[in-house]
Amino acid sequence: MGTAVSIAACSSxxxxxxxxxxxxxxxxxxxxxxxxxxxxxxxxxxxxxATVVVTEREFPARVRADLKRSLDQIFGQRxxxxxxxxxxxxxxxxxxxxxxxxLTQETNASSVPLEHEEVDIGEDEPVRCIRxxxxxxxxxxxxxxxxxxxxPGLRDSPKVRFDIAAExxxxxxxxxxxxxxxxxxxxxxxxxxxxxILSLENTEGYTGESSGITVHKLPGVKRDxxxxxxxxxxxxxxxxxxxxxxxxxxxxxxxxxxxxxxFYGPPGNGKTHTIRYLMTELKGHTTLLIxxxxxxxxxxxxxxxxxxxxxIVVIEDVDLVGRNRSxxxxxxxxxxxxxxxxxxxxxxxxxxxxxxxxxxxxxxLEEALASRPGRVDQVIEFPAPDxxxxxxxxxxxxxxxxxxxSLVAMIVDRTDGVSASFIKELMRxxxxxxxxxxxxxxxxxxDVEDALNELVTAGGRLNKRALGFSVDGNxxxx
Numbered sequence: 001m002g003t004a005v006s007i008a009a010c011s012s013x014x015x016x017x018x019x020x021x022x023x024x025x026x027x028x029x030x031x032x033x034x035x036x037x038x039x040x041x042x043x044x045x046x047x048x049x050a051t052v053v054v055t056e057r058e059f060p061a062r063v064r065a066d067l068k069r070s071l072d073q074i075f076g077q078r079x080x081x082x083x084x085x086x087x088x089x090x091x092x093x094x095x096x097x098x099x100x101x102x103l104t105q106e107t108n109a110s111s112v113p114l115e116h117e118e119v120d121i122g123e124d125e126p127v128r129c130i131r132x133x134x135x136x137x138x139x140x141x142x143x144x145x146x147x148x149x150x151x152p153g154l155r156d157s158p159k160v161r162f163d164i165a166a167e168x169x170x171x172x173x174x175x176x177x178x179x180x181x182x183x184x185x186x187x188x189x190x191x192x193x194x195x196x197i198l199s200l201e202n203t204e205g206y207t208g209e210s211s212g213i214t215v216h217k218l219p220g221v222k223r224d225x226x227x228x229x230x231x232x233x234x235x236x237x238x239x240x241x242x243x244x245x246x247x248x249x250x251x252x253x254x255x256x257x258x259x260x261x262x263f264y265g266p267p268g269n270g271k272t273h274t275i276r277y278l279m280t281e282l283k284g285h286t287t288l289l290i291x292x293x294x295x296x297x298x299x300x301x302x303x304x305x306x307x308x309x310x311x312i313v314v315i316e317d318v319d320l321v322g323r324n325r326s327x328x329x330x331x332x333x334x335x336x337x338x339x340x341x342x343x344x345x346x347x348x349x350x351x352x353x354x355x356x357x358x359x360x361x362x363x364x365l366e367e368a369l370a371s372r373p374g375r376v377d378q379v380i381e382f383p384a385p386d387x388x389x390x391x392x393x394x395x396x397x398x399x400x401x402x403x404x405x406s407l408v409a410m411i412v413d414r415t416d417g418v419s420a421s422f423i424k425e426l427m428r429x430x431x432x433x434x435x436x437x438x439x440x441x442x443x444x445x446x447d448v449e450d451a452l453n454e455l456v457t458a459g460g461r462l463n464k465r466a467l468g469f470s471v472d473g474n475x476x477x478x
Contacts, residue, residue, distance in 0.1 A: 034111035036087055036102050036134065043082065043136045044143050044167070049103045052165045055176050056098070058151060061158035062200070062213050062304075063187050065119045065127040070186035071148075074179060079137040079144065086114040087132045087147070096151040097132065099163035121192040122215030142171035146179070157300060187307075194308055197279065197287045200297055213304075216289065220280035221273060227385060227392045227420060228270065236274065239378045240354060241281050244310070247352065256349035260375050262318075264362040265382030268421030271358045274382070275314055278356070285354075287312040292320035295336050302343045310352035315340075318357040319364045337369070344375045390415055390423060397427040402442035411448060426451055 041049060059067060075081055089097050089109040101107050114133055118126035135146040144166045151159040164179060166172030197216040226233060239261060243250075247257050263271040279287050286308040288301050295315070305311045315321070321336050347353055357376065359365060369375055385393060390412045394403070415423060429451035430443050437447075 034085075036109040036111055037105050037107055039083070039085070039111060039134070039136065040103055040145055040165070043145060044165075047143065047167055051168060052103070052145075053168045053172065053176075054100050054103070054163060054165045055180070056161060056163040057180050057183070058159040058161045059183065059187055060303075061150070061160050062300075063190060063192075064129045064160050064212075065121050065192040066186045066190055067160060067183060068119075068127055068129045069192070070182050074182050075135065075137070078175065078178065079139040081135060081137055083136040084114070085111040085134050086130070087134050087149075088112045096159075096161055097147065097149040097163075098161075099145065099147045099165050102134075102147065103165065119212065120215060122196050122217060127192065139175045140171040142167050142169055142175060144172060144175055190308055194286055195284055197289065198304070199289045199291075200294065200300060200304075218276060218279070221277040222280070223277065225396060226270065226274055226277045227389045227396065228274070228382070229386065229389065232380060232382075235378070236278075236380055239380075240278050244282055244285075244354070247310075251350060258347055258349065258351045258353045258355075259377050260344065260355040260357065262362070262365075262376045262379045263356065263358045263382055264379065265360070266384060266419060267360050268419030269382040269384060270420050271382050272316065273420070275356055275358070279312060282310075282312060282354075285310045285312050287314060290315045292317050295321045295340060298336075298339055298343050302346070305353050306347070306351065312354050312356060314356045314358075316358045317360070318369070319359040319361045341369060341375065384417055385420055385423075387412055387416075389420075390418075393420055393423040394427065397424045398443070401427070401431060404442070407443065407445060407448065410445070414452065422455070426455060429455060 044052060087097065087102075087109050089102075089107065097109065102109050111134075115131045116128045117131055119129050120126045130148060131150055133148045135148075137144040137146065144164060147161075147163040147165075149161050149163075151161050162180070162183065164176045166176050193213060193215070197218055199214050199216065201212045201214050228236070239259065243259060251257050263274070265271065279285070286304075288305060288308075288311060290298070290301055290313065292315070294301075301313065305313050318340075321340055344355065355376075362379075391408060394408050394411050398408075411423075411426070415426070418426075426448070427443075430447040433447040433450045434440075434443050
């Protein structure tokens with residue numbers, strides 16, 4: 001019994017001792033960390049800190065890669081760096097840091113090693129951005145301090161704040177003016193993201209606001225890989241590809257340079273595939289991919305669309321947001337619909353933006369979205385492929401395989417009414433059966449028969465629906 005008490009007492013002592021040790025170690029670290037106030041005072045001496053002029057600006061955190069590149073250029077060309085350090089301030093978690101506070105002796109900010117984050121911009125190497133940093137500079141004889149800090153997004157999107165403290169003389173004033181002008185130019189040019197395929201990141205924060213940008217690397221699609229009726233393809237290219245080519249001429253006549261298109265039809269008939277073709281064709285355009293659940297961030301996306309013009313804004317399954325008000329699930333969904341309509345109306349006529357909307361259920365779309373020029377200027381149907389289309393699809397998805405002409409004709413005849421996705425999977429499944437038989441590289445009739453049986457029969461109606469299979473009138477598959 002006495003032994004047990006002794007062990008328990010020792011455990012308590014160890015716990016208390018560990019806590020005291022941690023507190024002492026923390027105090028020791030704080031006492032040995034360089035005070036930011038002292039660094040600033042020594043840097044500006046003999047100029048009193050109370051006389052320096054502080055200017056601050058905030059920029060969206062999503063463009064921090066461009067801001068970092070601009071900083072490197074400014075510091076390399078306009079200033080001599082005397083010291084750069086990271087900063088820790090315990091009470092800055094929610095409100096960020098301000099240089100006006102660091103210039104007072106009461107602050108608890110201390111100098112720490114620089115902390116970086118790597119921002120992926122879709123290139124070979126990410127951009128290493130400093131999270132919180134203080135630069136002590138001299139420029140044209142003026143002493144300057146630049147603070148970069150993170151401002152969390154409590155209500156709005158996260159921001160990056162820049163504070164400049166400069167001596168109140170012409171050189172200090174000029175550097176401050178040129179510094180912020182250079183950052184503004186970097187943000188407007190947005191070279192890190194221009195011409196790429198983007199979406200806003202989701203975050204784990206309570207607000208659900210985006211903190212950055214995801215760059216997507218999607219393979220391009222050639223024109224001969226788009227299987228549509230020639231009339232449909234010509235309509236598509238006139239309203240997108242040739243419209244963009246004539247944009248400047250249209251603008252000279254006072255015509256709008258923005259456009260909205262709605263693609264509709266059963267799933268699996270190439271709406272998304274065709275959008276990838278358009279993204280490939282429209283060189284120099286930045287594409288923004290918006291899923292239905294991300295429409296709550298539509299204001300952010302539209303800010304990017306204006307910033308990165310010319311742009312393509314893709315909203316797939318728009319019926320989930322733009323549903324007819326009689327079908328709306330509640331006031332929240334109706335609010336999202338109103339936001340979408342307002343954002344589409346809010347773009348000026350000279351905005352170089354193309355909206356590409358897709359839906360599998362056009363009958364559920366709100367009339368105000370689908371039937372008003374200026375929001376949707378052209379509706380294009382994506383039907384199930386006809387016989388000529390099915391033949392092109394069979395050849396497209398078997399171009400690396402050996403398939404006889406008679407077998408191609410049989411597949412075309414047996415697949416009336418199916419979607420493009422169905423044929424794509426049929427050719428893959430046929431090859432898989434052939435490989436399992438280890439019977440050479442040429443697909444035979446039995447491989448196709450087995451694949452059709454598995455696709456149409458084994459999975460039931462749900463499998464057919466998943467593959468975009470449909471029966472329309474007298475058309476029958478398989």
